[in-house]
Amino acid sequence: MNKDLSSLRIRDIGEQGLLERLQRFCPPDVIGDDAAVLETLPNQSLIVTTDMLVDGVHFSDVTTSPEDAGWRAAAANLSDLAAMGANPVGITVGLGLPGDVTVSWVERLYTGMTECLQKYNVPIVGGDIVRSPITTLAITAFGQAHPNFMIRRSTAQPEDVIVVTGTHGGSHVGLELLLHPKIGQHLKTEEKAALITAHQRPKPRLDIIPILQKIRESQPQVTVAGMDSSDGLADAVLQICRASHVGAIIESHKIPLPSAFQEWLTPEKSLEYALYGGEDFELVLCLPLEPALKLVQQLGTGAAIIGKITPGSTVILQYQQAEIPDQVLSLSQGFQHFGQ
Amino acid sequence: MNKDLSSLRIRDIGEQGLLERLQRFCPPDVIGDDAAVLETLPNQSLIVTTDMLVDGVHFSDVTTSPEDAGWRAAAANLSDLAAMGANPVGITVGLGLPGDVTVSWVERLYTGMTECLQKYNVPIVGGDIVRSPITTLAITAFGQAHPNFMIRRSTAQPEDVIVVTGTHGGSHVGLELLLHPKIGQHLKTEEKAALITAHQRPKPRLDIIPILQKIRESQPQVTVAGMDSSDGLADAVLQICRASHVGAIIESHKIPLPSAFQEWLTPEKSLEYALYGGEDFELVLCLPLEPALKLVQQLGTGAAIIGKITPGSTVILQYQQAEIPDQVLSLSQGFQHFGQ
Numbered sequence: 001m002n003k004d005l006s007s008l009r010i011r012d013i014g015e016q017g018l019l020e021r022l023q024r025f026c027p028p029d030v031i032g033d034d035a036a037v038l039e040t041l042p043n044q045s046l047i048v049t050t051d052m053l054v055d056g057v058h059f060s061d062v063t064t065s066p067e068d069a070g071w072r073a074a075a076a077n078l079s080d081l082a083a084m085g086a087n088p089v090g091i092t093v094g095l096g097l098p099g100d101v102t103v104s105w106v107e108r109l110y111t112g113m114t115e116c117l118q119k120y121n122v123p124i125v126g127g128d129i130v131r132s133p134i135t136t137l138a139i140t141a142f143g144q145a146h147p148n149f150m151i152r153r154s155t156a157q158p159e160d161v162i163v164v165t166g167t168h169g170g171s172h173v174g175l176e177l178l179l180h181p182k183i184g185q186h187l188k189t190e191e192k193a194a195l196i197t198a199h200q201r202p203k204p205r206l207d208i209i210p211i212l213q214k215i216r217e218s219q220p221q222v223t224v225a226g227m228d229s230s231d232g233l234a235d236a237v238l239q240i241c242r243a244s245h246v247g248a249i250i251e252s253h254k255i256p257l258p259s260a261f262q263e264w265l266t267p268e269k270s271l272e273y274a275l276y277g278g279e280d281f282e283l284v285l286c287l288p289l290e291p292a293l294k295l296v297q298q299l300g301t302g303a304a305i306i307g308k309i310t311p312g313s314t315v316i317l318q319y320q321q322a323e324i325p326d327q328v329l330s331l332s333q334g335f336q337h338f339g340q
Numbered sequence: 341m342n343k344d345l346s347s348l349r350i351r352d353i354g355e356q357g358l359l360e361r362l363q364r365f366c367p368p369d370v371i372g373d374d375a376a377v378l379e380t381l382p383n384q385s386l387i388v389t390t391d392m393l394v395d396g397v398h399f400s401d402v403t404t405s406p407e408d409a410g411w412r413a414a415a416a417n418l419s420d421l422a423a424m425g426a427n428p429v430g431i432t433v434g435l436g437l438p439g440d441v442t443v444s445w446v447e448r449l450y451t452g453m454t455e456c457l458q459k460y461n462v463p464i465v466g467g468d469i470v471r472s473p474i475t476t477l478a479i480t481a482f483g484q485a486h487p488n489f490m491i492r493r494s495t496a497q498p499e500d501v502i503v504v505t506g507t508h509g510g511s512h513v514g515l516e517l518l519l520h521p522k523i524g525q526h527l528k529t530e531e532k533a534a535l536i537t538a539h540q541r542p543k544p545r546l547d548i549i550p551i552l553q554k555i556r557e558s559q560p561q562v563t564v565a566g567m568d569s570s571d572g573l574a575d576a577v578l579q580i581c582r583a584s585h586v587g588a589i590i591e592s593h594k595i596p597l598p599s600a601f602q603e604w605l606t607p608e609k610s611l612e613y614a615l616y617g618g619e620d621f622e623l624v625l626c627l628p629l630e631p632a633l634k635l636v637q638q639l640g641t642g643a644a645i646i647g648k649i650t651p652g653s654t655v656i657l658q659y660q661q662a663e664i665p666d667q668v669l670s671l672s673q674g675f676q677h678f679g680q
Contacts, residue, residue, distance in 0.1 A: 032493060032494065033424060033494075034493075034567050035424045035426065036388045040386050042383065045377050045378060046377070046379070047375045047376070048375055048480075050433075050434050050467060050480060051434070052468045052469075052472075052476070054473075054476075057470060057472065058470065079374075080375045081374075081375060083373075084373060086375065092390040094391070094434075094478045096392055096476055126389060126390050127390060128391050130393070130397060131397050132392075132394040133396075136394075136436055138476075140434075154372065228374055
């Protein structure tokens with residue numbers, strides 16, 4: 001990066017000047033008209049999701065480099081598409097910036113964003129840059145999915161099992177480690193790094209789409225319900241059950257946890273982070289046992305069947321130890337954790 | 341509107357509470373998953389545009405009611421779709437709000453937005469509401485257009501004529517009237533109202549799409565270049581010429597002006613507002629003479645052929661009076677007006 005850039009500010013080059021500098025992050029053929037033009041596949045539905053992120057509310061220079069803020073923003077939107085079973089087509093980026101933000105900060109944000117997007121061949125196809133008293137990032141991502149192969153929250157059925165695509169709790173603990181480095185002094189360096197990476201560089205689980213497609217090609221009648229666990233694993237199970245008018249039993253000891261948790265945290269604390277931590281951007285999927293076993297096998301490390309869908313409307317958390325009573329989960333309970 | 345609502349603030353009901361109240365502005369079938377699902381026509385390209393609007397920069401309670409701010413935001417995005425020849429499919433709305441904004445203000449914003457959208461059967465299909473120190477609105481609009489029937493900036497050709505879809509200058513003068521009511525004391529009430537409406541309730545020119553489609557059905561070889569005049573008429577002509585590597589001659593006396601201008605403003609001032617005022621959200625289209633005449637006839641009041649595309653790269657403004665020399669227009673000139 002050019003040394004002079006580090007002190008150059010938005011007000012020195014204006015929104016138009018910044019826009020020209022940022023064009024290198026976008027494919028050249030989508031720029032230059034009032035709107036971007038994209039080709040989509042026939043017989044697919046358009047899937048759209050949008051997120052707004054505000055400096056000091058959703059990201060902060062204290063814990064998040066601009067590259068990581070960019071990565072996380074892109075990953076969160078791609079995760080929403082993965083949660084619908086949709087292949088991403090492109091994203092638009094709206095950016096509100098105070099004049100004293102450095103050009104370098106914005107270029108680092110775009111670098112992180114495109115590092116994540118390029119892993120999945122997703123272009124930035126449009127955007128808007130405006131003056132604002134507070135740095136604000138508005139991302140809209142769109143994807144496409146075959147109408148019959150979409151993942152919805154509302155289609156879980158009794159006898160489906162519940163699959164998670166990876167470990168839970170790591171992202172929240174990673175953030176705690178960034179805020180209070182002392183609490184991680186007994187962790188191995190690589191364990192600490194893995195937890196911090198879980199927070200800074202979450203991976204959207206778009207890898208499920210070709211796996212699910214193969215399963216459905218041999219078993220077209222299989223319906224997959226689900227959503228992502230961005231607001232926590234408990235929230236995801238509860239939202240799916242509410243939308244599908246079903247209940248669930250979660251076996252707490254089957255929830256995959258980051259390896260560092262085992263010797264470092266009590267089982268209670270580990271479970272609390274896994275259920276309510278949030279921002280792991282894994283998927284929670286409900287489908288019949290047989291295809292679920294295939295899915296878990298192909299997803300590899302971390303994926304597991306953690307419970308099953310039941311008739312009724314109660315979501316029950318069971319413990320392996322007979323002496324701990326079953327616990328009924330509720331949405332309000334989730335939000336009380338961590339003072340949310 | 342409920343009287344109690346006028347004092348209820350966002351912090352009293354939270355972002356989640358607000359989201360629930362705003363669901364009545366969205367079709368029920370698109371809510372409830374990680375992303376919205378939209379059906380599109382086969383063999384159409386996806387057209388995407390995004391805008392970010394910040395309180396105090398792009399709108400202000402001084403000149404704009406929340407209803408008008410909502411209308412204008414929706415209209416600006418639909419105008420970008422019209423400028424591509426695209427039929428709108430849906431929009432997403434991201435909203436950043438300080439806690440002391442009233443619920444009533446937000447509902448009035450959504451009322452104005454949906455008043456505009458409903459005229460064109462466009463649903464709000466998704467959104468995000470977050471806390472922010474400054475009210476911020478991020479809109480992304482989606483449309484679809486047949487690849488062969490799209491309007492681009494880069495396809496204007498020498499011998500095309502230049503059509504505008506309506507009058508220019510009204511929106512900027514309308515804003516001046518709101519800021520300095522005294523300047524309009526000699527205007528008739530209905531003239532003043534028309535200019536203020538031009539600013540507060542601009543209409544996206546989506547009406548051109550079926551007209552152009554009919555013209556092209558009988559003359560499929562016709563290419564239409566163009567863009568909207570949101571940054572002023574001069575800017576639109578210059579942007580089209582730059583993208584198409586052509587020049588243009590504009591006959592200044594042919595530019596349609598709001599009727600109030602004639603007796604009230606000098607010809608010089610009228611022309612300045614028409615060329616550089618901006619935000620009229622009309623379209624500037626380049627096409628051969630014969631279909632252009634059909635188009636102007638069907639568009640009715642205000643539409644006119646104002647000049648023609650030429651080889652070269654110079655954009656010349658001609659005056660009817662022989663004693664006024666031709667003027668060469670340039671992009672930098674446009675931006676200098678009004679201290680932009």
